[in-house]
Amino acid sequence: xxxxxxxxxxxxxxxxxxxxxxxxxxxxxxxxxxxxxxxxxxxxxxxxxxxxxxxxxxxxxxxxxxxxxxxxxxxxxxxxxxxxxxxxxxxxxxxxxxxxxxxxxxxxxxxxxxxxxxxxxxxxxxxxxxxxxxxxxxxxxxxxxxxxxxxxxxxxxxxxxxxxxxxxxxxxxxxxxxxxxxxxxxxxxxxxxxxxxxxxxxxxxxxxxxxxxxxxxxxxxxxxxxxxxxxxxxxxxxxxxxxxxxxxxxxxxxxxxxxxxxxxxxxxxxxxxxxxxxxxxxxxxxxxxxxxxxxxxxxxxxxxxxxxxxxxxxxxxxxxxxxxxxxxxxxxxxxxxxxxxxxxxxxxxxxxxxxxxxxxxxxxxxxxxxxxxxxxxxxxxxxxxxxxxxxxxxxxxxxxxxxxxxxxxxxxxxxxxxxxxxxxxxxxxxxxxxxxxxxxxxxxxxxxxxxxxxxxxxxxxxxxxxxxxxxxxxxxxxxxxxxxxxxxxxxxxxxxxxxxxxx
Amino acid sequence: xxxxxxxxxxxxxxxxxxxxxxxxxxxxxxxxxxxxxxxxxxxxxxxxxxxxxxxxxxxxxxxxxxxxxxxxxxxxxxxxxxxxxxxxxxxxxxxxxxxxxxxxxxxxxxxxxxxxxxxxxxxxxxxxxxxxxxxxxxxxxxxxxxxxxxxxxxxxxxxxxxxxxxxxxxxxxxxxxxxxxxxxxxxxxxxxxxxxxxxxxxxxxxxxxxxxxxxxxxxxxxxxxxxxxxxxxxxxxxxxxxxxxxxxxxxxxxxxxxxxxxxxxxxxxxxxxxxxxxxxxxxxxxxxxxxxxxxxxxxxxxxxxxxxxxxxxxxxxxxx
Numbered sequence: 001x002x003x004x005x006x007x008x009x010x011x012x013x014x015x016x017x018x019x020x021x022x023x024x025x026x027x028x029x030x031x032x033x034x035x036x037x038x039x040x041x042x043x044x045x046x047x048x049x050x051x052x053x054x055x056x057x058x059x060x061x062x063x064x065x066x067x068x069x070x071x072x073x074x075x076x077x078x079x080x081x082x083x084x085x086x087x088x089x090x091x092x093x094x095x096x097x098x099x100x101x102x103x104x105x106x107x108x109x110x111x112x113x114x115x116x117x118x119x120x121x122x123x124x125x126x127x128x129x130x131x132x133x134x135x136x137x138x139x140x141x142x143x144x145x146x147x148x149x150x151x152x153x154x155x156x157x158x159x160x161x162x163x164x165x166x167x168x169x170x171x172x173x174x175x176x177x178x179x180x181x182x183x184x185x186x187x188x189x190x191x192x193x194x195x196x197x198x199x200x201x202x203x204x205x206x207x208x209x210x211x212x213x214x215x216x217x218x219x220x221x222x223x224x225x226x227x228x229x230x231x232x233x234x235x236x237x238x239x240x241x242x243x244x245x246x247x248x249x250x251x252x253x254x255x256x257x258x259x260x261x262x263x264x265x266x267x268x269x270x271x272x273x274x275x276x277x278x279x280x281x282x283x284x285x286x287x288x289x290x291x292x293x294x295x296x297x298x299x300x301x302x303x304x305x306x307x308x309x310x311x312x313x314x315x316x317x318x319x320x321x322x323x324x325x326x327x328x329x330x331x332x333x334x335x336x337x338x339x340x341x342x343x344x345x346x347x348x349x350x351x352x353x354x355x356x357x358x359x360x361x362x363x364x365x366x367x368x369x370x371x372x373x374x375x376x377x378x379x380x381x382x383x384x385x386x387x388x389x390x391x392x393x394x395x396x397x398x399x400x401x402x403x404x405x406x407x408x409x410x411x412x413x414x415x416x417x418x419x420x421x422x423x424x425x426x427x428x429x430x431x432x433x434x435x436x437x438x439x440x441x442x443x444x445x446x447x448x449x450x451x452x453x454x455x456x457x458x459x460x461x462x463x464x465x466x467x468x469x470x471x472x473x474x475x476x477x478x479x480x481x482x483x484x485x486x487x488x489x490x491x492x493x494x495x496x497x498x499x500x501x502x503x
Numbered sequence: 504x505x506x507x508x509x510x511x512x513x514x515x516x517x518x519x520x521x522x523x524x525x526x527x528x529x530x531x532x533x534x535x536x537x538x539x540x541x542x543x544x545x546x547x548x549x550x551x552x553x554x555x556x557x558x559x560x561x562x563x564x565x566x567x568x569x570x571x572x573x574x575x576x577x578x579x580x581x582x583x584x585x586x587x588x589x590x591x592x593x594x595x596x597x598x599x600x601x602x603x604x605x606x607x608x609x610x611x612x613x614x615x616x617x618x619x620x621x622x623x624x625x626x627x628x629x630x631x632x633x634x635x636x637x638x639x640x641x642x643x644x645x646x647x648x649x650x651x652x653x654x655x656x657x658x659x660x661x662x663x664x665x666x667x668x669x670x671x672x673x674x675x676x677x678x679x680x681x682x683x684x685x686x687x688x689x690x691x692x693x694x695x696x697x698x699x700x701x702x703x704x705x706x707x708x709x710x711x712x713x714x715x716x717x718x719x720x721x722x723x724x725x726x727x728x729x730x731x732x733x734x735x736x737x738x739x740x741x742x743x744x745x746x747x748x749x750x751x752x753x754x755x756x757x758x759x760x761x762x763x764x765x766x767x768x769x770x771x772x773x774x775x776x777x778x779x780x781x782x783x784x785x786x787x788x789x790x791x792x793x794x795x796x797x798x799x800x801x802x803x804x805x806x807x808x809x810x811x812x813x814x815x816x817x818x819x820x821x822x823x
Binding site: 045046049050053139140141142143144184186187188191201202268318322323324325326328331332334335336338339341343344345346347348449453456457459 | 540541542543546547550551553554566568571572573576606652655660661662681682683684685686689690692693694696697698699700708711712713715716718783784787788820
């Protein structure tokens with residue numbers, strides 16, 4: 001079966017009534033858990049796992065995949081409207097999306113993020129079916145040393161995204177890395193900084209950190225400055241939809257974000273988060289008007305929102321092509337199959353074409369449903385901003401608290417939320433970029449684990465990192481990202497003075 | 504009328520006196536705590552067990568995942584729960600008999616909880632990439648002897664039974680292999696496929712699809728008998744090394760749970776282990792069902808506990 005035949009066959013499978021229903025339920029649940037901060041797609045799938053006993057494996061997988069990518073649609077909503085990232089993959093959307101909302105363009109930001117998600121989901125299907133197998137084999141060349149180099153380069157490159165000075169960025173990254181060391185050491189399981197608490201030995205949860213640094217901090221800032229949350233006076237369609245110019249500026253970032261997200265999606269672990277940061281950095285660098293970044297640049301919403309959806313499609317590649325889940329969310333997709341006695345492997349596409357192509361095609365079907373579902377909701381969500389500010393503020397705090405508690409039912413997480421809120425408020429007063437803390441908290445544990453594995457592989461000899469071409473290239477890129485701005489400054493060559501046409 | 508009320512009250516009191524708990528249990532749903540994430544190997548077994556227990560247990564049993572800290576967080580929660588039979592747990596041999604030697608936990612030996620029933624044995628196999636020059640385990644060990652430390656073998660983590668097996672193999676066969684720990688099979692299998700390690704200790708279900716695709720070969724099994732999924736792979740015992748340590752899953756209850764209640768759960772679970780759906784799941788994943796009652800199970804746990812204490816100390820993995 002060729003890829004095109006397979007896709008058409010898969011479309012038939014995906015459109016069968018039972019599978020279509022499963023797809024609809026999946027993306028609906030996904031949208032809901034995406035919009036509500038706290039419980040994310042992983043929690044929702046874990047809760048729904050027993051129900052898959054009643055479904056056949058194809059329908060179960062289609063439903064779970066729907067929850068997974070559906071959550072990426074909804075995830076941006078609270079980031080844009082009230083600066084509360086519902087999950088780590090939406091942190092970057094706060095940076096520009098919330099600023100757009102403050103300028104009265106909340107509707108446009110939501111529309112662009114929905115369409116960007118759709119574009120990425122659609123391209124993801126193509127990638128999955130046509131280059132998935134090849135990419136999965138390529139991903140296997142990445143061992144612990146490569147992943148270590150990737151995280152180092154990622155931190156170096158992405159710490160430059162905020163526009164703050166190098167020492168300030170390094171301070172934030174260091175803080176995030178330090179937070180990432182709390183809990184069980186990833187290799188031998190030694191407890192660190194837990195003060196005897198079993199709860200802390202699980203480490204610092206990402207969701208309360210992100211919601212505290214952004215959502216709670218925003219509210220503290222408002223209280224201090226007697227400022228206002230974004231308002232809308234009227235909800236007219238013309239103001240809800242992006243203008244022609246906004247569309248034009250969003251198209252290329254969406255396409256770039258989709259491709260970038262798809263490839264980064266193959267990185268084990270925090271792929272979705274990484275892809276949004278990467279896309280943001282790329283768009284900032286390529287933008288015609290980089291000075292708009294930080295004040296509501298639509299490119300900074302379109303790119304990352306496409307990227308996190310692209311990443312979900314990319315994350316399906318190792319699962320469907322190799323039968324190995326690289327991320328916690330795809331591990332649950334695998335569970336939905338294993339519970340039915342289907343153990344996917346490299347032969348899945350030939351042994352169970354209904355499953356492989358059915359799920360791939362359902363990705364497209366689900367994205368169409370999501371677009372139809374989400375665009376009309378934009379008006380509803382935006383009109384939330386018409387609530388009296390006193391009510392809205394209490395709602396946000398309540399939402400953040402309930403959302404945090406729902407992840408682990410842990411009171412400790414609530415304290416993390418509060419402490420991070422105060423920290424975020426203080427950092428913003430001093431002009432630091434709190435997004436870097438989130439990034440380092442995501443990448444830190446992976447960096448540590450892969451470094452330890454690398455050293456295990458080489459019996460403690462760190463030079464092995466430099467002995468592999470891929471790691472060398474990645475580390476060189478990271479070094480360049482850190483040194484280049486400094487070099488430019490030393491030569492009195494700042495981007496503002498760069499000759500026209502220079503990127 | 505008064506007479507009727509009085510006599511029923513008397514009867515009720517009598518009933519309460521004669522059978523204090525067993526008759527009443529279970530009055531409400533039971534929570535089964537799984538100390539590993541939803542979708543993992545243990546979670547799959549837990550959910551199949553609960554499904555198979557349905558016809559034999561009058562109330563619903565809900566699986567709740569409390570993952571973290573190598574299973575000790577969820578286990579600690581079970582051990583500290585009220586011993587009324589409404590909170591029980593599924594656990595594995597390493598969580599109960601290896602981890603207590605490594606960190607301070609709310610439980611130590613097998614007397615700190617009530618074993619209910621042993622469920623399944625998860626065999627362990629030794630696998631290499633299909634294109635590896637060593638076609639047999641003997642050849643692999645030979646290569647290891649001629650180049651000490653050059654061959655790297657992965658495990659799903661330090662202190663897992665799969666890791667302990669590797670250390671015992673090194674000692675038994677007198678070879679120097681470099682151990683590389685990963686975070687579970689989802690990480691170690693791609694590392695083997697990508698050639699970042701030469702060998703891997705894994706559970707059958709983790710490597711089976713790759714064996715079928717011709718990418719991976721199983722060289723030997725850590726079992727008493729050959730594994731029907733890999734009939735060509737000899738046992739280590741056949742090769743002259745006494746390595747048969749496997750993983751097993753079991754149900755536990757908090758210490759002090761009345762024996763009558765433990766028996767009720769045990770009986771329902773024992774019947775569930777014979778349900779066709781559970782048998783099919785075990786066969787397909789290469790698990791060996793073994794139901795063993797509370798007291799013999801406690802004996803086996805003590806046995807594992809003492810053996811692992813020695814091993815952990817010898818490997819320098821114990822408490823600092």
